[in-house]
Structure formats: structure tokens, C-alpha cells
Amino acid sequence: MAAHFGRRLRKGAATTAVAAAAVAALSASQAPGVTGEDHGRQAAAGASAPVPDAASAGNATGNSPYYTDLPPLNSPNPSPSPTMGTPVSRGEAEAGIPATVLDAYKKAEAELRSSKPGCNLPWQLLAAIGKVESGQARGGRVDANGTTIGHILGPQLDGNGFALIPDTDHGEYDGNSQYDQAVGPMQFIPSTWAWAGRDGNGDGKEDPNNVYDAALAAGHYLCRNSWDMSTEGGLHSAILSYNNSQDYLNLVLNWLEYYRKGTHSVPDGTGGVPSHRSDDGTEHHSTPKPSDPPKTKPKPGKPDPGKPDPSKPDPGKPGGGNDTPDPKPPKPPVPPKPPTPSDTVDHLADAGTAKLTAMAGDAFDQRISTRAETKAGMSVGKVRIRFTITGDTDATFAGGETVATVATDTKGVAVAPALQAGEKTGDFKITTAVVGHKAKGVDYQATVTARAADTLARTSDTPLTCTPGGEFADQVEVKATYKGAVADKVATTATLIKSDDDATENDKGPYFKDADGKAVRTLTGLQTDAKGLLTLPKLYADDTTGTFLLRITTTGGATLTVELKVAAADTSAGPSPSPSATS
Incomplete structure (x- = not known):
């Protein structure tokens, strides 16, 4: 999770080179002339547009691996690519999206057109991300309700070739109680799904393995911060917030352009599944280490005449040569990793928040200020604090979200975005937590009063x-x-x-x-x-x-x-x- 913890996802050198060459080839044959409505497509071709800094905002996938296959080139007689070595052509199969998956994307677009009209989210953007993240739910292997047949899980984020994200959901979503893993067709990490999850199919559940829920959640995630997908800056910021990588941005933009040129529905389970991933060539935690015992046993056979037979005494050694071999020297201890700022936080404390009261429909005049402190009461900077609105309320933070994550400043203080009252009156609560660490939080009470006239x-x-x-x-x-x-x-x-x-x-x-x-x-x-x-x-x-x-x-x-x-x-x-x- 590069954006989550300031680390970049380690990719195989060969994969990066192939992807870069393919982007260049695709740019030469497909990139349209740049106009005010190209929405950053030139950046996909030549990466000439500046890339907004999304690292501080966290990301949906924890920068987990993704599929790097590029869309086919729009060329009637393609020639072999000098880099990739295989002909690439535009094909009907690649433009096909499984019926249920396509329906989920379009329903999410319709809901967001109503709830967040300023976002201008096209369903083709969800399709592009769905293609890159899971190959459209592994070619549309979903049941009638849109739930994947079998879970789609990214590798465990244990710091071995990937970001280090200790378990945040007790294994509820990913089945892993030690480390987090990206989950479902849109590959949300559990800590992000906990606040971004949505019920897209109306069954009363928010399931990251359901394509309707995941597509709607992805749409709301991309539309937060008042980003407008019809502008280059908004589109780029949203995509980079999903996975903070220039290669990822280029790839999604190319699939977005491809799907905008035309798609069609194919039966569920018949869609194509990509074959190249961004982690091809990297070592994983499952790779045998030098200290691991060999998995194959030596085959029985005649002793090598050039080597002594251990079953027979060696006259040149005392005791017949069956002495116990000298023990191997112990391995040097691995030095402990220095604690991160979050590791030092013992609790969160209020930093002078005034009474939180607003009339229905109005913005709250006061904002929540929270300070991260050590056990000794010292302030801790550069710690990410999550603010979550709970209770029976339609109040939100600015931008329409119920969860906001803010890093503490040099004085250890994080100031939450402004609260916006809805139409429901009464009390509600805002809870706080240190992202990725267990520390005692502080809760805040807020009140929405009825609209009034004097x-x-x-x-x-x-x-x-x-x-x-x-x-x-x-x-x-x-x-x-x-x-x-x-x-x-x-x-x-x-x-x-x-x-x-x-x-x-x-x-x-x-x-x-x-x-x-x-x-x-x-x-x-x-x-x-x-x-x-x-x-x-x-x-x-x-x-x-x-x-x-x-x-x-x-x-x-x-x-x-x-x-x-x-x-x-x-x-x-x-x-x-x-x-x-x-x-």
C-alpha cells in the first residue's frame, strides 16, 4: 500500500517494461487529438499532464497487484510488437463485458447521477477499473444476485514484496486474521470497505464480493472530495486514489478510452480473463527461503564412489567416522524495526472542540480537533486519524461522506472536515481511531436542531x-x-x-x-x-x-x-x- 504507508508497490522489472512499451504502442495508434473533453487521455498516451498527489489520501486497494493487460490496438492488420513479440489487435471478445457485471456498472452510474450529479461518473470508468482489478470478476463468474462464485482475494499485505497492513477486520472479509488482503471484484482492502461499502442490490448487506455493492462503493469512493470525472484533474486524482501508480493511471485511462468506443454484453462466466499482473516476477512470502528444507528426497541408488559412505566406518576418523557433525553457527538476530509514529500513539484526546450544534440543512460552525498522544502525553505528528459518523443521522462531512481520514500536523492535531447537517434532527456521534493501530479513541457528540425562524x-x-x-x-x-x-x-x-x-x-x-x-x-x-x-x-x-x-x-x-x-x-x-x- 504505497499510498497508505508511503511505500511503492514493488513490480517485476519485466512487467513494467512491457506495460510501458505497450502504452507507447497503444498511444501511437489510438490516442485522439487532445481537446477540452479528452479528460486526460493524452496523459494516458504520453503522461504529459501533471499527476495530482493522492498519496496522502490513502487508497482503496492498498496498492495491491492488478492486471496489466492492455486493450487491443485499433489496427486492422497488426504487426508483432518488437517488445511484446505477439500481434495485438482490437477484438470483439475484449469489448464484451459479462451481463451482470455490466448491469452493476450502469446501475452504479445511475445512482451517482442522482446522488452526486457534480461527479459526472461514467460507467466505463468503473468497467476500466473492474477490468484492471479483477478481469471483470474473473470473466463474470457471479451468481444471479451478483455475488462472485468463490472469493477474489489479493495477496496478503505482509510487507514481503507488498505493503504491510496488519489485519483490520479480524478476517471478516478476507478470512485472514493476521494481515489484510484486497477483496472482491473491485479489490477493496477491509479497512477501506469498512467505511466505503455500499448496498448496491438492495439486499440489506454491504458485501465486497457482490459486484453491485462493490461497483456502487467504487463509484462513491471515486466521487468523494467533490472530484469531477469530466475534468482531467478530477479524473486523475480519483484514479490515483484507487491505486497510487502512474502505470496504473495510464492503464485505467486506456481501458476507459477503449470501453467508450463501444462495448457489448456477453453471458456471465464467458468473459476473458487477463493473464499478466503487476506482481509478475516478484518474490512472495510463499517462495522457499534458503533456510527451508528441500521438498524432494534423494533417490535411492548406488553410493557415489567419489564420496565416503556414511554407513561404513571411516578409518581415518576416531570412532569410525560416525561423530556428530559440528553444529551450524546461529543466525544473527534480526534487528527490530524502528517504531512508526502510529506505533507510539497510546490514545487520542480532544484538542479544544467546541459544542457541535447546527440547524438542519446548515453547516456546523465548529470542526472537530483531535490530538494523538503517547502514554506520557506527548503529541505525535504524521499519524492518520479516522473520523466516523455513527447513529441515526443523515449528517455528513463536507463532500457527502460519513468517514474522513486526516493526518496529524506537527503538533499532533488532526482537524476533521466540516460537518454538514442533514434533515434528521437529534443527536449523533463521531468516533475516532488511529488507522491501522489500536489506540483508545475519543468520541464527540453532535446535535442537529430543527430549522427555525425568529x-x-x-x-x-x-x-x-x-x-x-x-x-x-x-x-x-x-x-x-x-x-x-x-x-x-x-x-x-x-x-x-x-x-x-x-x-x-x-x-x-x-x-x-x-x-x-x-x-x-x-x-x-x-x-x-x-x-x-x-x-x-x-x-x-x-x-x-x-x-x-x-x-x-x-x-x-x-x-x-x-x-x-x-x-x-x-x-x-x-x-x-x-x-x-x-x-
Whole structure:
């Protein structure tokens, strides 16, 4: 996990050379002219665009190995590549994506088009990453629900040729309680899936082995930080955050361009599986070490006449030559690895966070500050702190995520992104943890209050009058504000009351009508609009004359009392006489 711990994934030299040569060949025949809509495709061809630094943000796969096969060249009569030695041509088979896998990509795109329209995520980007990470779920070996037939696991990240990531999920996802492994068709490491996981097929579970869940999770992961896939910078940053490698970026961009030129559905289980991986040629932990005993036994046969037979005494040695051989000198002890900053953290402490309260729909004014400390209370810098929102809330961090990871500064303090309140009111909690290490965290309580208004005013000063048994010509419209700003979506109640001193509901005088046309004198469930305006339904009068009061109240305490008059029509002044005709 190079991006996770600042180490680069070790690749086989031969694989890197082959991939680089193939990228160059592909660039020569396929790279389009660069325009404002190429979204970084020139970078795939010549890597001329600057690569954003995504290392500090962590990554989805822990920089696990990936398939390095390139898309076929768009050439009708390909010639053998001088580097790769085999003809490469564009083929129908490579453009085919297994039906269920393709459906998962397209459903994820549709969901993100609604939930994060500013991301502009194309499903072809998910297909490109899915091809590179797992060969489209090993050619579409999934069941009817989209779950892979057999788990797709990367190598254990034990530091032997790969990043070192000790177990974070107790083996729940990868079955390994010692080290983490990338899991599923989109190859999430467990620590990332723990916060990025999504339920893409509506079965109530978030399963990294399900292509619908994994595709949706990958889409949300790529769209975090307000990255826009229609821009080169956003696209590159998102891909590099998945696996922090220039080779990986180039490879995904080439598959993205290939799939944009056209794809088709193939039956599940019939898709092609790539054959070259970025870890080809590297040593793994399973490679026999020099100290391991040989796995083959010597074959029985005649003794070599040039060597003494150990079953017979050697007259030149005391005791017949069967003395115990001298013991081998002990191996020198392996020096312990120096502790990382995270190893020294004993606990997390609050670093002066104020009370966390916000009105629904608003951003919290305060941000969470957490300090990493040793057992002796010393601050620890360069430690990654994970902040997680928990509880029944729709509040998020800026960017729409419920988890954020921030590194501590030189004073050991990590400041979480700003919190954004949703529409659900009530309390929720934010927990903290040191990424990859066990240390006592600190929890924070936050509260979302209902939207409120402190001022109500009519938008018109026209008197509200009516004759007995008639209807008021004008409807009551009011505007709500809070501290001078528009108060939108504020809950409001309107009641026809008996008097200024008696706010109980009046049983006579003006009234509203319900859906059945019956008289009602209290309206609840009202809400101001985006401009803070509220227009009440029409008012009607019974046969009672006089002056009546309508009281409007809002969450937050704003109150307005409106005067209504019901009086008989004035008929005391007769009709004006017609002017006399003159001759």
C-alpha cells in the first residue's frame, strides 16, 4: 500500500517494461487529438499532464497487484510488437463485458447521477477499473444476485514484496486474521470497505464480493472530495486514489478510452480473463527461503564412489567416522524495526472542540480537533486519524461522506472536515481511531436542531375582510427569516384563536377547509418554501360577524397574529342617481 504507508508497490522489472512499451504502442495508434473533453487521455498516451498527489489520501486497494493487460490496438492488420513479440489487435471478445457485471456498472452510474450529479461518473470508468482489478470478476463468474462464485482475494499485505497492513477486520472479509488482503471484484482492502461499502442490490448487506455493492462503493469512493470525472484533474486524482501508480493511471485511462468506443454484453462466466499482473516476477512470502528444507528426497541408488559412505566406518576418523557433525553457527538476530509514529500513539484526546450544534440543512460552525498522544502525553505528528459518523443521522462531512481520514500536523492535531447537517434532527456521534493501530479513541457528540425562524411578516398590508358566509378575497402570505436570512423549510402552524390572551382554537368565525370541504381552524404540517415564503389556503367565513385573529407560529419562536374582519356589506348608501338628461 504505497499510498497508505508511503511505500511503492514493488513490480517485476519485466512487467513494467512491457506495460510501458505497450502504452507507447497503444498511444501511437489510438490516442485522439487532445481537446477540452479528452479528460486526460493524452496523459494516458504520453503522461504529459501533471499527476495530482493522492498519496496522502490513502487508497482503496492498498496498492495491491492488478492486471496489466492492455486493450487491443485499433489496427486492422497488426504487426508483432518488437517488445511484446505477439500481434495485438482490437477484438470483439475484449469489448464484451459479462451481463451482470455490466448491469452493476450502469446501475452504479445511475445512482451517482442522482446522488452526486457534480461527479459526472461514467460507467466505463468503473468497467476500466473492474477490468484492471479483477478481469471483470474473473470473466463474470457471479451468481444471479451478483455475488462472485468463490472469493477474489489479493495477496496478503505482509510487507514481503507488498505493503504491510496488519489485519483490520479480524478476517471478516478476507478470512485472514493476521494481515489484510484486497477483496472482491473491485479489490477493496477491509479497512477501506469498512467505511466505503455500499448496498448496491438492495439486499440489506454491504458485501465486497457482490459486484453491485462493490461497483456502487467504487463509484462513491471515486466521487468523494467533490472530484469531477469530466475534468482531467478530477479524473486523475480519483484514479490515483484507487491505486497510487502512474502505470496504473495510464492503464485505467486506456481501458476507459477503449470501453467508450463501444462495448457489448456477453453471458456471465464467458468473459476473458487477463493473464499478466503487476506482481509478475516478484518474490512472495510463499517462495522457499534458503533456510527451508528441500521438498524432494534423494533417490535411492548406488553410493557415489567419489564420496565416503556414511554407513561404513571411516578409518581415518576416531570412532569410525560416525561423530556428530559440528553444529551450524546461529543466525544473527534480526534487528527490530524502528517504531512508526502510529506505533507510539497510546490514545487520542480532544484538542479544544467546541459544542457541535447546527440547524438542519446548515453547516456546523465548529470542526472537530483531535490530538494523538503517547502514554506520557506527548503529541505525535504524521499519524492518520479516522473520523466516523455513527447513529441515526443523515449528517455528513463536507463532500457527502460519513468517514474522513486526516493526518496529524506537527503538533499532533488532526482537524476533521466540516460537518454538514442533514434533515434528521437529534443527536449523533463521531468516533475516532488511529488507522491501522489500536489506540483508545475519543468520541464527540453532535446535535442537529430543527430549522427555525425568529421573524414572521406578511408580504402584503391589504386588509383581510369578508362578508358573512363568503370567502376572503386575499390569501394570507408570510415570509420567515432567521437572523436576517431566509428561513426555508421551517415547520409552521396556523390557528384561528379566541383572543390575544387565549390561544385556544376558536369555534366560530373564519375557517379553512379540509380535503372533504369540512371546516378546520388549525393547520399543522405547514412549511416555508426555499424563499422562506408560506401561502395559507383560502379562508372562509361563517355567519358570525366581528374581528377575529389568526395566529401563525414557527419552530424557533417566531409568531405573527393576523387580523380578520367579517362584516355585512355596506348598503346604507343607495345607488348614485343617474345624471339628468339635458335637452
